[in-house]
Amino acid sequence: MSKRRLSSPRLFSVKSNDSNSIDDVEFSPLKNKDAHVKIPSIFFEDGMSLLKVSSKSKKRIYFHIDPQTWMFIWNVANKSINPSILPVLNIQKLFTTTTIASKKLQKFTIDDVKKVLYQQEARHFRDELNISQEFENQWITISYFNATKKKMKTLHLIADTEVDAKRFFSTINNLKKLRAQLSDKFYIDLDNMDEEQKELVMMNSTSSPSKPQKEYLSFDDIVKYIARLNINISRNHLRTIFDSLDFKTVVNDVRVINFEEFKEFIALLKRRDDIDHIWDQICGASGASKEMDFRSFKKFISKVQGENFDDETNDKLFYKFCNDTNQWTTESLNQFLLSKYSKPIIEGSHDDDYYNQPLNEYYISSSHNTYLTGRQVADDSSSEGYVKTLQKGCRCVEIDIWDGDNMVTDVEPVVCHGRSFTTSISLRNVLTTIKRYAFVASSFPLILSLEINCSPEAQLQTRNLLLEILGELLVIQPLKGVALLPSPNDLKFKIILKIKKTTPHHLVLTETGSLTSSTASTSFSEDNGSTTSSTSNLSSGKKRKKKQVIDDLSDLAVYVQGQKFRNFSLPESKTFNHCFSLSEKTIDLMLKDETKQKSVDKHNRKFFMRVYPSSMRLRSSNFIPISYWTHGVQMAATNWQTYDLGQQINEALFDGKDKVGYFLKPKDFRKPLVKHTMRNILHLEEKRIKFNITIISAHQLPKPKNKDTVGINPFVKLDVIGARDIHYDNGSAVNQTSIVAENGFNPTWNESFSGTMVANQLLFLKLSLRTMVSKDNDLLLGVFVCRLENLKGGYRYLPLNDALGEELIYSSLLVHIAYDKA
Structure with missing residues (x-):
């Protein structure tokens, strides 16, 4: 198999042993040099050799990682393998036939990976496939979404050595952690970059690490940069932001920006008008005050969020998110709403x-x-x-x-x-x-x-x-x-x-294989309560619709x-x-x-x-x-x-x-x-409920798994399950919000569903984030379902699950919830 080298993303620092070849790719987020992931060179050259195990076959595969797209690629070995030449630890014992040749590539992304199990964690899979315990330390199982088959799949792998297994698991697990960190921190902190990191951003996206830095970035450079960050936002929206900048430089008839202007572009992309709007609602319509003191914070927690924290908890939360002047800012507010202290579902213990x-x-x-x-x-x-x-x-x-x-x-x-x-x-x-x-x-x-x-x-x-x-x-x-x-x-x-x-x-x-009835022992079941003997004899060989137990x-x-x-x-x-x-x-x-x-x-x-x-x-x-x-x-x-x-x-x-x-x-x-x-107590007691659910915004929405779409055109659909009667107020959104065109990164609505409904305790709300793909067709992006009485009021980020029930760990829906018994 010929060797290949894949270009590395300029978003990260890339270290190599010399300037002519890349032996290992090492990712370091520009915000934090200490957090890095090292990808062994074998993953983007020949591919790591692994044994793929299933209930039907055992095949030798080569596993690759594209460091530019974070795509995982594997294919079955192109040549049949003689089990006798397999390497260490008697792995040849796992083969009963030679490997079937195939050139078909299988692919999935880092975001498709839902779980990686290693060694003892995956024991139930190894036992299920009847693989000896001697291979436990070489075992890895990956659960991922297969976009072709539109379902979750598992990939069971045995590395040739324990060292290879550890390298494999560490690489994929650390890439997932880095992906989560980048999402949580919005990928990059441009204000704290040193010169070396600045150079990495300004390099051409396909250049080698040794190529001189570019002084300017074109719009196409930025589009490649945004795509690498997996931000689902349309080219037209990016162009609008790009064109809003005060351009001063043109190179070869192309408008370009320098690094300081690039920082301004990122700031516009990251701007949270929705959080500013919430801040104005809390601190006053004028929005004159950009800081919140402790007294205002306590009022927000109790009156807006409906939380009943004690003084000690309020004190800890305020100072956990305050700035250097012991005040809350809009960033403090957003970080609090994103934190575990502001979960949307009521927690705690029953009496x-x-x-x-x-x-x-x-x-x-x-x-x-x-x-x-x-x-x-x-x-x-x-x-x-x-x-x-x-x-x-x-x-x-x-x-x-x-x-x-x-x-x-x-x-x-x-x-x-x-x-x-x-x-x-x-x-x-x-x-x-x-x-x-x-x-x-x-x-x-x-x-x-x-x-x-x-x-x-x-x-x-x-x-x-x-x-x-x-x-x-x-x-x-x-x-x-x-x-x-x-x-x-x-x-x-x-x-x-x-x-x-x-x-x-x-x-x-009986010893002859027949069933004989005898005196039944005393039991709490009346079916087995007889104390009389019977002599009926039932043959176990008779065909019956249902087996007797x-x-x-x-x-x-x-x-x-x-x-x-x-x-x-x-x-x-x-x-x-x-x-x-x-x-x-x-x-x-x-x-x-x-x-x-x-x-x-x-x-x-x-x-x-x-x-x-x-x-x-x-x-x-x-x-x-x-x-x-x-x-x-x-x-x-x-x-x-x-x-x-x-x-x-x-x-x-x-x-x-x-x-x-x-x-x-x-x-x-x-x-x-x-x-x-x-007659009067057969049914649950019903009550009239007033409700107001404001859909504020969504964040980092995924592309639909089962459809190639150019852009995401999201809207939110509300379903109420369990209500006997529902009436929407005049001016309320009904059933769904409007559609935000070509923005899966930070679409904003600020639209409310409000009205009254009659229901019992078994009342459920379903909020579905969907995208229009054609005039008459839409696809699910994420969903949130809860029992109404489990839902907290106030401003809440709602977690979203995909169509398979797996949490979309990078996506969320920001809402304001209010309801009470009329």
């Missing part, structure tokens, strides 16, 4: 009694088909699904258990979406991953919803794996022997199982025992620990019938119900969970791999205080029913 109610009195953050990475028909299964949901605080995950391939007694069960083209993963690896991540985000109980589709032999293996791997974390006996549901506080750091009870008999697997396994579910729904009057619907699992199609039919709807509402005050998406949702889309929360359903299980409106609302409900996956149902859904009051 001690909040988590002391029985489990059935809570909404529980729940996942459906947790193991899937995409569609339920033909996408992959991965333990990463459990990692992501548990890290976000999910408290009920699903495990579909099937017989392993070519099932024999020594082959363990697998997890997959049965009777489809999805891949499978080892149940052992899934349970190991769950154990590792179960309580990283929440200490409250985790529910494993097991869907048993395997043979009796595999069910016994499942039981043994649960006990072996989860051990003392499992609750398999009632606390204190009492037949009552415990509280979340009672079950901290514990795992409970939801397993379906399919037979009224106590089934035992042996009691050795189902008896582990002491607090959430699945029961097939028949009706609400039978004995099984009265056992304290039963749970009915209904598809959305089934419960939707029930809710259309007034009598059945009342039965659902009554049942869910005391007992568990889980609702899951219809099997007709082939693309793993989601229902709107509010439809079932308003009828007391505790576990509205959504497809977390699909970040549509249903999933956005599901996450938003639990994104308030504590963020632990348990949300106490409103009192109206927990009150004991009395016949003469039943």
Whole structure:
């Protein structure tokens, strides 16, 4: 492979061993010489040789980094590789066939990279792919957005040596940190540059480090400079700013600017008219005062922001952001609004009694088909699904258990979406991953919803794996022997199982492979409460639509025992620990019938119900969970791999205080029913709410991932979900703001949505930042969804997620929020 060298960006200092070749590229932000990233020369010459591992193949690739664009590029080796000549650490043992030749280049940018896992952090992936632990120190996994396939992908790599692995991880991780720093500090501080740094800015963008500096910059030079900074702003807008300068120099009939004029250009680009406007609102319409004293600051915090900080906190915050004269400026205000002290979502902890109610009195953050990475028909299964949901605080995950391939007694069960083209993963690896991540985000109980589709032999293996791997974390006996549901506080750091009870008999697997019913032991479940013997004999070899679950396994579910729904009057619907699992199609039919709807509402005050998406949702889309929360359903299980409106609302409900996956149902859904009051308390109390939401500005918006667009033409769309009635004021924006043409860097609106609406506690707001790409077509840039009562008032920067639910860490939406009960 021929060597190639890529030019380095002049935004940074570039160091090399001699003037004729670049051995390593070293990035140093002009603001801070000490913060730098060194890119080993191998990444922009031959490329680092790595082994790419997937469930289907193992291939030798070469990984490159373009230091000018921060583009990552990799391609499969052009020649087939003989496993015997692979280098150190016995890496040839990983090959079963030679590498397939390919010249196709795969590319993604630094902004596409969402996560980089290294060594032990990526153990669940290595285990899932059955790679020996001896390669753990050489393992790197990159999660990134694949623009071609328009989905998140993972790249699993094994370096030839531990040293190479460390170089690879450090380079990419440090580039991500530098990208974040540059975004946070707006890339460059021109006022504190020394002569050497000044030269770097004034160099031609494609010149070598040894080329003499340019005395002037043309407009084209500036456009290249802005593009390198990944600022999404149109050429026309840049031209407007450029032309507003007082030009004094023309070279070869081209107007140019010197370094001092370039500083003026950057100042105009960075100017925050929106913050100046907020300052005027706070300090007076005249804006005469450009400083805020401590007294004015306290008034702003309490009256405008609605915060109730104590005197000590106010004191610390004021002096943390004040200037040298102990006053606040517009920059102080902006830095405070951007800080962790001004987050838009209400935080803190609930009182001690909040988590002391029985489990059935809570909404529980729940996942459906947790193991899937995409569609339920033909996408992959991965333990990463459990990692992501548990890290976000999910408290009920699903495990579909099937017989392993070519099932024999020594082959363990697998997890997959049965009777489809999805891949499978080892149940052992899934349970190991769950154990590792179960309580990283929440200490409250985790529910494993097991869907048993395997043979009796595999069910016994499942039981043994649960006990072996989860051990003392499992609750398999009632606390204190009492037949009552415990509280979340009672079950901290514990795992409970939801397993379906399919037979009224106590089934035992015999040595011959048949199922025999015997005297049932005493249980809290009335389905298993018979003490009479039976002699029925069921062959395990018969084909059945649904596998029967042996009691050795189902008896582990002491607090959430699945029961097939028949009706609400039978004995099984009265056992304290039963749970009915209904598809959305089934419960939707029930809710259309007034009598059945009342039965659902009554049942869910005391007992568990889980609702899951219809099997007709082939693309793993989601229902709107509010439809079932308003009828007391505790576990509205959504497809977390699909970040549509249903999933956005599901996450938003639990994104308030504590963020632990348990949300106490409103009192109206927990009150004991009395016949003469039943009709009046079936529905949540509604209130009339006045609201005023001002969309001020947005910042550093990304280009759409799935569309090549010349410029960004953003607007903001408001959706209110859960309101029964909404009326906008005269003069209010309705549904969406106006469009700002060709500005994805700092578009400003200052437009308000105001009016009144009638709603209950389950009211959600969705603000979508979109861009017009044609007259009749727009694309999503970012979205923010929250429950209204979780949202703080005042001026707030709202974080944005992309279409896949990943946070856009460089982008934000500045708003002013005001609402109250009318």
